[in-house]
Amino acid sequence: MKIITHFLLSCASLLFAGSVMATPVDTYEFKSVENQERALALSDQLRCPQCQNQNLVDSNSPVAKDLRLEVYKMVDGGKSDDEIINFMTSRYGNFVLYKPKLDSETYILWLGPFGLLILGLFIGFIFVRKQRIQESESTTLSTEQQAELDALLNNDKTIK
Amino acid sequence: MKKLVLFIPLVIFLVMGVFLYQGLFLNPKVLDSALEGKPLPAFQLERLEVPSELVTEKDLPAKVSMLNFWATWCPACKYEHPYLLMLSKRNILPIYGINYRDERALAVKELRTQGDPYTMNLFDVNGRMGLDLGVYGAPETFIVDHNGIIRYRYAGPIDQTVWTQTLYPMIQQLQAEAKIDGAS
Numbered sequence: 001m002k003i004i005t006h007f008l009l010s011c012a013s014l015l016f017a018g019s020v021m022a023t024p025v026d027t028y029e030f031k032s033v034e035n036q037e038r039a040l041a042l043s044d045q046l047r048c049p050q051c052q053n054q055n056l057v058d059s060n061s062p063v064a065k066d067l068r069l070e071v072y073k074m075v076d077g078g079k080s081d082d083e084i085i086n087f088m089t090s091r092y093g094n095f096v097l098y099k100p101k102l103d104s105e106t107y108i109l110w111l112g113p114f115g116l117l118i119l120g121l122f123i124g125f126i127f128v129r130k131q132r133i134q135e136s137e138s139t140t141l142s143t144e145q146q147a148e149l150d151a152l153l154n155n156d157k158t159i160k
Numbered sequence: 161m162k163k164l165v166l167f168i169p170l171v172i173f174l175v176m177g178v179f180l181y182q183g184l185f186l187n188p189k190v191l192d193s194a195l196e197g198k199p200l201p202a203f204q205l206e207r208l209e210v211p212s213e214l215v216t217e218k219d220l221p222a223k224v225s226m227l228n229f230w231a232t233w234c235p236a237c238k239y240e241h242p243y244l245l246m247l248s249k250r251n252i253l254p255i256y257g258i259n260y261r262d263e264r265a266l267a268v269k270e271l272r273t274q275g276d277p278y279t280m281n282l283f284d285v286n287g288r289m290g291l292d293l294g295v296y297g298a299p300e301t302f303i304v305d306h307n308g309i310i311r312y313r314y315a316g317p318i319d320q321t322v323w324t325q326t327l328y329p330m331i332q333q334l335q336a337e338a339k340i341d342g343a344s
Contacts, residue, residue, distance in 0.1 A: 049294070050296040050297055062261060062287065063287070063290075063291075063295075063296045063297070066286075066287055066291055067291070070291065089194060090194055090195075091195065091291065091292065091293070091294035092194060092294045092296070093194035093294070094194075116172075119168065119172075123165065123168065123169075126165060
């Protein structure tokens, strides 16, 4: 009986743990829930310039903390996503974006995979077509070839 | 023509190989400064020793100068300190010290005991100016030209190698530019 209640309790706690999401909002109070969600989503997409492999939400470094707060304030101040991203890239460069903007420096990054895909399809197409042509050529045998083939097959039988 | 097509994968492989090989020698800690070529952002900071005295970007003279972000909590700054002291004695250019996210008393004490290489000391207690300059650690050094344009950012401690190979040639060039501008 005790075990069952324990089990049920732990299940319940797990259930509630899911709904209470731990978010490092520091002690910042947002004007609205939408603002909070937007600010967290934005900080999630921005890379911490110091720790490099963490985003602003994950990182504990002082710079990340400052930048996080700056993002929160700008969201509450009614700034658009673009304005906030511009604020970040004008200081720390494109490096802070996990998803780089499409510009002259990043064309190869964005279009490269499609280019490779097209190239691969092209090569595959040529390869397949070439094989088909060879196949159709080899199906028809001349009378001489047929005679040679028959001879070989007969030869084979006699050995057995 | 058909044979040439067969070489395409090899060419792609070689091109990618070259790029990836170069990538092996990149230092991920060196970030391009987004601010090179842009004017020094507006700031208003207290002087480190005199809290009541505010300094803005307009108070800096129109000279090639160096801004050095440092803090007492930063070991690399301690490493770079003697070199900066030596530089300040050579009187090549004004070096502004920006005490970054630090405690005023500690910073003042540090300068008193270890020597003060700076032309002027500013106090960036909450890292606001650092934020505007894209600073992500200390020490970081910015070279600003006579028009107040940021020309170079160096992240990391300055030592003999960095100075002779990178910073000094650039400073000499900028000072030459300043001279030409001043003469005309």
